[in-house]
Amino acid sequence: MSRVTIRDIAKLLEVSPSTVSRALKDHPDIGQTTKDKVKQVADELGYFPNNQAVNFRQRKSKLFGLILPELGRFFSPDMVRGIEEITRKKGYSLVIFQSNDSLEKEKECITLCRSFGIDGLLVCLTRETKNIDHFQGFAKNDIPVIFVDKVIREKGSARVLINGYNAAFTAIQYLAKRNYQKIGGVFANKNLTITKRRKEGFKAALDKYELSYKEHFCIHGSSIQEIKDHFLRLLKQTEKPDAIFTMTDEILSAVIQIIHEEGLFIPNDIAVISISNGYLPYYINPKITFIKHSGYEVGKTAANLLVDLTENPNMVLQRHIELETYLVELDSC
Amino acid sequence: MSRVTIRDIAKLLEVSPSTVSRALKDHPDIGQTTKDKVKQVADELGYFPNNQAVNFRQRKSKLFGLILPELGRFFSPDMVRGIEEITRKKGYSLVIFQSNDSLEKEKECITLCRSFGIDGLLVCLTRETKNIDHFQGFAKNDIPVIFVDKVIREKGSARVLINGYNAAFTAIQYLAKRNYQKIGGVFANKNLTITKRRKEGFKAALDKYELSYKEHFCIHGSSIQEIKDHFLRLLKQTEKPDAIFTMTDEILSAVIQIIHEEGLFIPNDIAVISISNGYLPYYINPKITFIKHSGYEVGKTAANLLVDLTENPNMVLQRHIELETYLVELDSC
DNA sequence: ACGGATAGCGCAACCCGTTGCGGAAAATAG
DNA sequence: CTATTTTCCGCAACGGGTTGCGCTATCCGT
Numbered sequence: 001m002s003r004v005t006i007r008d009i010a011k012l013l014e015v016s017p018s019t020v021s022r023a024l025k026d027h028p029d030i031g032q033t034t035k036d037k038v039k040q041v042a043d044e045l046g047y048f049p050n051n052q053a054v055n056f057r058q059r060k061s062k063l064f065g066l067i068l069p070e071l072g073r074f075f076s077p078d079m080v081r082g083i084e085e086i087t088r089k090k091g092y093s094l095v096i097f098q099s100n101d102s103l104e105k106e107k108e109c110i111t112l113c114r115s116f117g118i119d120g121l122l123v124c125l126t127r128e129t130k131n132i133d134h135f136q137g138f139a140k141n142d143i144p145v146i147f148v149d150k151v152i153r154e155k156g157s158a159r160v161l162i163n164g165y166n167a168a169f170t171a172i173q174y175l176a177k178r179n180y181q182k183i184g185g186v187f188a189n190k191n192l193t194i195t196k197r198r199k200e201g202f203k204a205a206l207d208k209y210e211l212s213y214k215e216h217f218c219i220h221g222s223s224i225q226e227i228k229d230h231f232l233r234l235l236k237q238t239e240k241p242d243a244i245f246t247m248t249d250e251i252l253s254a255v256i257q258i259i260h261e262e263g264l265f266i267p268n269d270i271a272v273i274s275i276s277n278g279y280l281p282y283y284i285n286p287k288i289t290f291i292k293h294s295g296y297e298v299g300k301t302a303a304n305l306l307v308d309l310t311e312n313p314n315m316v317l318q319r320h321i322e323l324e325t326y327l328v329e330l331d332s333c
Numbered sequence: 334m335s336r337v338t339i340r341d342i343a344k345l346l347e348v349s350p351s352t353v354s355r356a357l358k359d360h361p362d363i364g365q366t367t368k369d370k371v372k373q374v375a376d377e378l379g380y381f382p383n384n385q386a387v388n389f390r391q392r393k394s395k396l397f398g399l400i401l402p403e404l405g406r407f408f409s410p411d412m413v414r415g416i417e418e419i420t421r422k423k424g425y426s427l428v429i430f431q432s433n434d435s436l437e438k439e440k441e442c443i444t445l446c447r448s449f450g451i452d453g454l455l456v457c458l459t460r461e462t463k464n465i466d467h468f469q470g471f472a473k474n475d476i477p478v479i480f481v482d483k484v485i486r487e488k489g490s491a492r493v494l495i496n497g498y499n500a501a502f503t504a505i506q507y508l509a510k511r512n513y514q515k516i517g518g519v520f521a522n523k524n525l526t527i528t529k530r531r532k533e534g535f536k537a538a539l540d541k542y543e544l545s546y547k548e549h550f551c552i553h554g555s556s557i558q559e560i561k562d563h564f565l566r567l568l569k570q571t572e573k574p575d576a577i578f579t580m581t582d583e584i585l586s587a588v589i590q591i592i593h594e595e596g597l598f599i600p601n602d603i604a605v606i607s608i609s610n611g612y613l614p615y616y617i618n619p620k621i622t623f624i625k626h627s628g629y630e631v632g633k634t635a636a637n638l639l640v641d642l643t644e645n646p647n648m649v650l651q652r653h654i655e656l657e658t659y660l661v662e663l664d665s666c
Numbered sequence: 667a668c669g670g671a672t673a674g675c676g677c678a679a680c681c682c683g684t685t686g687c688g689g690a691a692a693a694t695a696g
Numbered sequence: 697c698t699a700t701t702t703t704c705c706g707c708a709a710c711g712g713g714t715t716g717c718g719c720t721a722t723c724c725g726t
Contacts, residue, residue: 003474005712016676021713031674051448052394053712056385057681063428070414073612077410081403084431093445095396095428098417112426115384137379141336253616260618279406283586283616285593338682349706354683364704386682390711 004047012041024049055117064092064306065113068124069101069150074249074277075295076124079149082299083122090307092119103128110134120306121145125152127189127222132157144309148302149295150194158309158319160302162293164194164275167325168201168247171273171291174327175243176209180271184217184241186231186251195220198247198275217241227254235262235270243271249280256284267331278328287330297323337380345374357382388450397425397639398446401457402434402483407582407610408628409457412482415632416455423640425452436461443467453643454478455635458485460522460555465490477642481635482628483527491642491652493635495626497527497608500658501534501580504606504624507660508576509542513604517550517574519564519584528553531580531608550574560587568595568603576604582613589617600664611661620663630656 006024010017015034023030023038030038041047055061064087068076080096087094095116097109106126113121114137121138123145132154138145146158153159175183185202188195199218206213219234221227231254234241246252252274259270266272266286274281276290301321308316339357343350348367356363356371363371374380388394397420401409413429420427428449430442439459446454447470454471456478465487471478479491508516518535521528532551539546552567554560567574568591579585585607592603599605599619607614609623634654641649 006714007712017712018677018714019675021715022675029674034674048444048448050450050712052385052389052450053681054714056389057712057714059681061385071410071417073406073410077404077406080429081431084404084429088430088445093428093430093449095426096413096417097421097426098414111381112421115381116426117383117385253612256618257615260620279586280616282590283613285589285618287593339684340682350682351684351707352705354685355705358684362704367704383682386711387684390682390684392711 003050004042004045005050006047008045009038009041009047012045013037059117060119061117062092063116063118064094064303065109065116065118065121066094066096066123067099067106067109067113067121068096069099069126071096071098072250074280075149075293075298078277078295079124079299079302082296082301083303084299086300086303086307090303092307099126101126101128107134110137114138119143120310122148122302122306124148125150127192130191142313144306144313146302146306146309149298150192152193156319158305160298160305160321161194161323162275162298163322163324164197164247165201165204167275167291167293168198168245169205170201170325170327171245171275172202172205173209174289174329175245175271175273176205176211178271180243181211182214182217182239182241183211183243183245184214184234185219185245185247186227186255187218187220187247188251189222190220195247202245221251224250224254227251228258231255231258232262235259235264241270243267243273246272246274249274249276252276252280252288256280271331275325281328281330289327289329289331291325292328293323293325336383337375337378338383339380341378342371342374342380345378346370392450393452394450395425396449396451397427397636398442398449398451398454399427399429399456400432400439400442400446400454401429402432402459404429404431405583407613408482408626408631411610411628412457412632412635415629415634416636417632419633419636419640423636425640432459434459434461440467443470447471452476453639455481455639457481458483460525463524475646477639477646479635479639479642482631483525485526489652491638493631493638493654494527494656495608495631496655496657497530497580498534498537500608500624500626501531501578502538503658503660504578504608505535505538506542507622507662508578508604508606509538509544511604513576514544515547515550515572515574516544516576516578517547517552517567518578518580519560519588520551520553520580521584522555523553528580535578554584557583557587560584561591564588564591565595568592568597574603576600576606579605579607582607582609585609585613585621589613604664608658614661614663622660622662622664624658625661626656626658 006017006020010020020038023035084094099106099109103126132152135145146160149161151159151161172183187199203213219230221230244255246255264270272288274290275293277295278292281288281290339350339353343353353371356368417427432439432442436459465485468478479493482494484492484494505516520532536546552563554563579588597603605621607623608626610628611625614621614623
């Protein structure tokens, strides 16, 4: 059974397809009686418009693309949730692609997005991505691209992320005020902008509170396993930190596991603070204080910006948005 | 700058668009020299096919829809990850929709899917959904629909989920063998098939080990808050369970929080076992034993089945798949 | 009754790649 | 050298909704 088209309705009523088309969208050129008849027949036949045809004609797809390294368990699901929510509210749908943290796959995703004729793109870059030249194709066709969360600082690019500098700063400040002296940090891949910003905030806060930055208290890793290994080694050193800052929930989860496995207690043996989306800190016993950032808000903000850029590219002034975070105090370090 | 079409190439080479089209796909009717020239020019101009036009013509979209109540933090991100992986490997892309556990929104999502002309659909039903009549429209157009995880038992429908009965049975068996006598259970909404199946397994195992099923040791809830409230009340009763089974990670996370807040210790005060995707049990101290199910595997299996149903609807025999789970022993109850 | 305004609708092109069919030129056969 | 096949390519329609433009019929005013 083939689907009902506008021409089927037209034939049945002995009018032209254009009349049907206009009648269905209440075009003033069409008389009320005709409109009524068309709508009634459309209803009876169970007609619904073929978006493929419409979008093809209008040269738009009402689709947004979302490329992200991987659907994780903390930040990204919330972000996707926020993106999907806004996206749909505004009449768009969302196609998702995983780049698996591979630059090559990221480029594949881009090709797919282009061939689908997406109207806008949200991207969370892979850790392999060093520049954003491969997104130039979209600019040429006036298709807006917004970088989210894992971004690269490049002028002109639209970016939505949290203020990682302030978040890290706030975390260390909290520890410093509680007289922790030997503050360590566990960070993601050294080369990522997200890591750099958070480490800058980390260092600045240490500086402000006259605590020396100790390189061997800071570890970096690109995978959870690497982080676990490095952190375990850190704990085995003769001089151990008395407090640990973790820059993401993923890292926090790794650190927590090692701490438990080593039979250490929080906060007596070691205090822990993290930038977090705000779930994990509640599962842990004792709960830990964290700097709350919201994947959901980042997602919503980015999606709203994308809609604006898509529909009124020239009206949008603020193309770079950093969301602020806040302290959620759950323990008593 | 508008995008390059097949006609642009045709004009440049003074051939017909059809020749270009055929040349680009190595049609035997076209001479080698022409093919080479076409391909070269296509390359120079940065031509890439307009999928919208192609799909419109072929009356297919190479898009799969995925409707789920909400993107959670445990099972569903992994499932989506698996779906996206297979989907893309097989040449399809994935559009996601959130129904927010509302039947009305679920229907909205269906309308969107239909108007997009998706080639196949994966659905995780809302808790409000009592029947699947509103999916009939897809059947009429030979568009396969697969129900995933949260399904409704209805003959003829394609379903992929875990064997919740066996999973629950295994969990209770584990507790019974360790001589827990007063086993409680925390379940989701009573009316859901997923809940019923797991509770059946729960009861069956109690029965096998001659442990009486106590209604007041079992609680149900539709939201995390509701579950927390009920569970807290359970703990305040004079007769408390000595072990608790939780049917999902979401529920486990709620239960864990209450246990911690009440200052109870696992497993001495109360043992805990859960069906889990396998992350949360590691964050908790002490780690807890769980029945491992895999959102990732469910996603991959469902996506593979969907591809099969889409491409060879008549070849597929097995339209109902239940994945088995296994015990992961982390504690020493 | 006649000129101009307006309401109501149809024609046909358009978006872009695909494909059945037919035709001309070249190659091969006889 | 003619007849037949093969090679290579173009024409035109298709898919389904949209839209600029033009045409006719009715209406109003004078």
